[in-house]
Amino acid sequence: MEERQLYEHSLPRAPWWARLFRPVDIASLVCFRVAFGVLMIAEVIRYIPRIARYYIDPPLHFSYYGFEWIRPWPGDGMYVHFGVLGLAALCITIGLCYRLAAAVFFLGFSYMFLLEQARYLNHIYLLCLIAFIMIFVPAHRAFSVDAWLRPRRRSETVPAWALRLVQLQIGIPYVYGGLAKINHDWLRGEPMRMWLAERADRPLIGPLMTQEWVVYFFSYGGLLFDLLIVPAMLWRRTRWGAFGAALAFHFINGNIFTIGIFPWVMAAATLMYFPPDWPRRFRDFLGRLLGLQPEGPKPTAPPLPLPTRATRRHKCLLTFLGVYTAWQLLFPLRHWLYPGDVAWTEEGHKFSWRMKLRDKGGSVSFHATDPSTGETWKIALRGKVKKWQLSEMTGRPEMILQLAHHLGEQLRAEGIPDVEIRALVPVSLNGREPQFLIDPEVDLMKAERSLLPATWIRPEAPLEPAVQARLSEM
Secondary structure, X not given: OOHHHXXXXXXXXXXXXXXXXXXXXXXXXXXXXXXXXXXXXXXXXXXXXXXXXXXXXXXXXXOOOOOOXXXXXXXXXXXXXXXXXXXXXXXXXXXXXXXXXXXXXXXXXXXXXXXXHHHOOHHHHHHHHHHHHHXXXXXXXXXXXXXXXOHHHOOOEEEHHHHHHHHHHHHHHHHHHHHHOOOHHHHOOOOHHHHHHOXXXXXXXXXXXXXXXXXXXXXXXXXXXXXXXXXXXXXXHHHHHHHHHHHHHHHHHHHHOOOOOHHHHHHHHHHHHOOOOHHHHHHHHHHHHOOOOOOOOOOOOOOOOOOOOOOXXXXXXXXXXXXXXXXXXXXXXXXXXXXXXHHHHOOOOOOOOOOOOOOEEEOXXXXXXXXXXXXXXXXXXXXXXXXXXXXXXXXXXXXXXXXXXHHHHHHHHOOOOOOEEEEEOEEEEOOOOOEEOEOOOOOHHHOOOOOOOOOOEOXXXXXXXXXXXXXXXX
16 A cells, blocks of 8 residues: 555644554565564574683683673573573564564663673664554554464554654664764774775675775765765665665675674565565566566555544653653764773763774783782783683773672682772774883773773874884893
8 A cells, every 4th residue: 555645645644653553564574573573583593502601611701880680591591582582583483472472682682792791792672662663653564473363453554653663773884883973983994904904805806905096995885875875765766776785785784894684674574664565566676577576556445543632641651752852863972071082981882872983902911019018929810701801891991890890809719908000001003103002101900980081091192213123032
């Protein structure tokens, strides 16, 4: 059914909020539900061989602020957990106990995400948010087991807000990702130049990876794509061209960079910007092409009435949509509340769609001091943290602080009650000269995790030659 033919006569008389409740075709939302469920099944299967490495073997898990209480399940609990996630994803796909399955998947997937900060990825965070909104959108009212078992709940339409909410959630990472790329490093080709150079040994395309025009094509092309894809998909005249560009963009990303299922999730989600009845149109097109469906116009239903008075249910839903939208729009901007460059300090970096913007290389060493004797020694990290965690931790001040506290507590348990822990962390940001990220004079045992600006993070300042020479000898 054609949305314009159904509702164009009733829209001018409707209040602004009523437009969010006008019925639109459910077909595109159903397709998104199935695609999301299938991709989540694939994601769960992809994680199964890595469960022990990421969630069972590490002696320490880097937590998120406020979620320190989250711990892995004991024994084989993590394997059971991922089994439940796979079952929930399957139920989302076929629409069986849909809302319960969506809630279970959201809670279980978010739990997995919050277990280990060293595994932070923007696309995993996005999947958590999509899983959350899937709890509320009625994507199970057609082409689902629930609709088959409960015919009274079956419907060919859904309120427009369900589609708008999915479009909003998909559009925000694009737009904010593009805005974040408007910075000095990105516009001069870093860190894209470094990443492409690491792939110079690829067959066929390898020699291109070191060409300057390729570096700037990826840098500026990525910036323009992120900024323009949403408005281009919203405008009917540019929609097909924009969709083709989106498919090409995500295909290239998926083949050059290791970013899991993210390109395929975004490619499927971009279809939500087409008219909500596009799956029916595509089905009819195939039917005519194969000669299985007669030509000719189809009858259209009369315009459906829109609400003219907001009920309590309408007000509750509008409040939820308003609060959620405000949070999604404002929370990624919190890095402006902190001093310094967010790419350096990392304060406000996560959950802000600042994707692929910085590359940090360096080293970290922790030094303990017993104030009663004045003795200072370097702490060996072998066996205390995994190599992949250590690699991610370098350049992340909050994670460095967590490990410092962990090491200090271990030494206190060994009989050094007032031990002091300091860190030497020379770091290079996007290929620049190394600088100290953490103030080496600060006792990190006295520094607490906080949402306030951290005074123990040093501003960017090049190291003196004598200090660089001493560090190279360590």
